[in-house]
Amino acid sequence: MTLRQQYIAWVIIAALAVALLILFRPILLPFVAGMAVAYFLDPVADRLERWGLPRTVATLLIILAFFLIAILLLTFLVPVAVHQLESFIKHLPEYIAWFNGRVLPYIESLTRRFGIDLRGNVEQALSGNSGQTVAMLGNVLNSLLGGGWAIFNAVSLLVITPVVGFYLLRDWDHMIARIDAYLPRDHAETIRTQALEIDRVLAGFVRGQVLVCLFLAAFYGIGLSVAGLQFGLFIGLTAGMISFIPYVGTTLGFAVSVGVAIVQFWPDWVMIAVIAGIFAVGQFIEGNILHPKLIGDRVGLHPVWIIFALLAGGTLFGFLGVLLAVPVFAVIGVLARFLLERYRKSLLYRPGASPDPKA
CATH class of the missing domain: 1.20.1440 (de novo design (two linked rop proteins))
Known part of the structure; x- marks a missing residue:
């Protein structure tokens, strides 16, 4: 297979992966969450395994402990937080009225010294953009909640995610070894190096x-x-x-x-x-x-890059996109740095130099 044919094959594989992601995105949330749980807890399972526990027993203990703690936190914290949220929304008009009566006059007197009509500008902005703001918030909430799939996702997170997390965590090392066995032999070492770099970035940032x-x-x-x-x-x-x-x-x-x-x-x-x-x-x-x-500086993800990734992921795929945003953009960042390094060693960057045999 020529180099051009290899590029075409990888482009086709990437396109199929994106198409499948779009096609199955309504049901992917519990599986992505289970994969995230398995990835996050894999170091704990490896340590317990080194201490002599069988992988299955270690996985079962970790998953049970993880979801038990999560359920306890949700049971005790969520009702209190929801009650405080409802009370906050109920008292919000009082806070706005207090601000308008106590604080806003001082701010207006200060801004008038500079010839700025603060109240007029604020009222004009609110009247002109209130409809757009409400529409935008509605679109964002609809995207995040996923429409009619919201209830299904909530139930599946409680039922399917623990099962997926258990099996993925139990078989994590075997799956990595199986994937490694299918790597193209001529490029296996390069792919392993980049995979380790991606894992370093994700472990440093996500965990x-x-x-x-x-x-x-x-x-x-x-x-x-x-x-x-x-x-x-x-x-x-x-x-x-x-x-x-x-x-x-x-x-x-x-x-x-x-x-x-x-x-x-x-x-x-x-x-x-x-x-x-x-x-x-x-x-x-x-x-x-x-x-x-x-986290440290080794992650290599700029704050602006992270914000863009989260907004783009949430806009395109809702809550699933938020979960996938940083890992996907971390992979893109690692591969982009790799390609730029290859480019700087190529004749395209230095036309007069001899090609680097490692590039």
Whole structure:
């Protein structure tokens, strides 16, 4: 087979993979979630196996423990968080009225000094874009919920994902060995090298970021609740769990919590500073301890690249796309760096030089 025929074959394989993904995307969520669970927990299973436990026993213990903890957390936290969300929405008009009566006049007096009609500009923007905003939010929610498949996905996550996760985790090493046996022999070493690089990126980001988000959710939720902030658990959990989007989770959580604190504790600036300090401490721990230890600079995924990946994945495939976004774009990033390295060693980059035999 010539090099051109090999390229054509790989393009056809990639096109078929994308077509199958689009065709079966309504039912893929529990399988992708199970694969993610297996990938995330494979190092734990390998360690238990090295300690002498059979792979099947180790897998069963890990899956049971993982989903038991998940169910317990959902059982105790979700009802409280939902109740706080409902209460927050109920009191939102009061917060807006308080802001308009107490804070907005000061901001308007300041902006008028610069010749800016803040209230007029805001009202014009809201009246002109409210319809578009509602339509956009509706489209996003519809995309994420997946229409009529939302209930099926929710049930399948509880029923199918544990089964898929168990079998994939149990047979993970065998599947990797089987895939390796089918690699084209002339390019097997190159493919293994790139696969290891992809695994390094995914392990550094996905596993590390999950642990960071869990810590921040617990830290913010407990910290804000102990400080006595209304809806503190809901705000803290939300801020921590969406911290996988760079800067968005912390910024949004800080703004909402400080806003609620101003309304609740005004004019007690000490308590308002305490609420702001919780996010400052959380950011210090994340930036100086968690991120360097769990993720580090070796990941090679720029924050802008991550944000684009999440938005693109959510727009195209809903929640399934959000799950697949970072892994897929990490693979693209690794392959792009590999191709650029080959390009810089080729005659196309250096026409006058002799070709690199390794390129």
